[in-house]
Amino acid sequence: MKAWIISDLHSSPLDLLHRRELVVPKAEICICAGDIAGNIEHAIDFLHAEIAPHMPVVATLGNHDYYGSSIDRSLEYARKWTAGTNVHILENNTFHRDDLRIVGATLWTDFEIDAHDFGHLPAQARRDLAARECMRYLLDFRMIHRSDARNGDDSGFITPDEMISRHLESRAYIEQELAKPFDGTTMVLTHHAISPRSLDPRFTGHISNAAFASDLSGVIYAERPHFWVHGHIHRFADYVEGGTRLLCNPRGYLGELGGSGFRPGYVVEAGVPESMETKDD
Numbered sequence: 001m002k003a004w005i006i007s008d009l010h011s012s013p014l015d016l017l018h019r020r021e022l023v024v025p026k027a028e029i030c031i032c033a034g035d036i037a038g039n040i041e042h043a044i045d046f047l048h049a050e051i052a053p054h055m056p057v058v059a060t061l062g063n064h065d066y067y068g069s070s071i072d073r074s075l076e077y078a079r080k081w082t083a084g085t086n087v088h089i090l091e092n093n094t095f096h097r098d099d100l101r102i103v104g105a106t107l108w109t110d111f112e113i114d115a116h117d118f119g120h121l122p123a124q125a126r127r128d129l130a131a132r133e134c135m136r137y138l139l140d141f142r143m144i145h146r147s148d149a150r151n152g153d154d155s156g157f158i159t160p161d162e163m164i165s166r167h168l169e170s171r172a173y174i175e176q177e178l179a180k181p182f183d184g185t186t187m188v189l190t191h192h193a194i195s196p197r198s199l200d201p202r203f204t205g206h207i208s209n210a211a212f213a214s215d216l217s218g219v220i221y222a223e224r225p226h227f228w229v230h231g232h233i234h235r236f237a238d239y240v241e242g243g244t245r246l247l248c249n250p251r252g253y254l255g256e257l258g259g260s261g262f263r264p265g266y267v268v269e270a271g272v273p274e275s276m277e278t279k280d281d
Contacts, residue, residue, distance in 0.1 A: 034062025
């Protein structure tokens with residue numbers, strides 16, 4: 001099966017002014033790893049208008065897709081407006097088509113990755129420091145409303161605790177699904193990265209790396225899915241770890257001007273495990 005791999009489209013009305021059209025290649029299915037737009041309404045509209053008329057779309061939402069709303073409300077909206085359509089949004093869900101199984105979730109990070117200058121700290125201290133510092137750097141904590149209950153003087157925005165809780169829930173779901181026998185190709189689809197190898201070297205040592213990737217190498221080596229597609233890192237990636245091929249093909253922001261390494265026609269032969277060739281139209 002020919003699968004078109006994309007992520008981090010960051011669709012915006014400004015795209016029309018700058019002629020940043022998305023060229024749709026020949027494929028049988030589109031795999032989109034989130035950050036489609038700057039809010040859930042625009043994200044779902046974009047998938048319906050630009051990709052679904054050409055092929056089925058299997059997507060997970062990225063952090064930007066939740067902006068201006070909460071995670072729960074955004075997912076409720078997405079499910080309502082994609083039910084019975086050619087667009088399939090995965091959040092702790094699994095999609096099947098022929099011999100392809102796609103296990104998907106946003107997979108927020110656990111803030112425990114040691115790929116930064118404070119990686120030498122014990123895991124709990126490292127996580128607490130990273131979560132605290134990332135609240136300063138990331139817009140997520142000022143743009144995404146919380147879904148859990150507020151306590152005392154807490155703000156109405158998402159907290160690291162909610163992200164960590166959702167990470168653990170999604171991780172458990174992915175492990176549970178991968179443990180089920182499947183006679184075909186298994187692909188995992190997440191927005192956040194799952195290996196330090198995917199991190200952008202421009203940010204080597206920066207503590208914000210903890211908000212972009214978790215280390216799920218244990219899951220990869222234990223369950224060995226054929227593919228793992230992610231987004232969030234604005235840097236093209238195609239490498240193998242533990243027998244799993246990790247892919248990231250981000251378009252990036254308008255101002256990045258191709259600096260992400262985006263390949264518009266990046267199509268992967270994903271229908272048969274033995275065939276992992278790619279075609280770039």
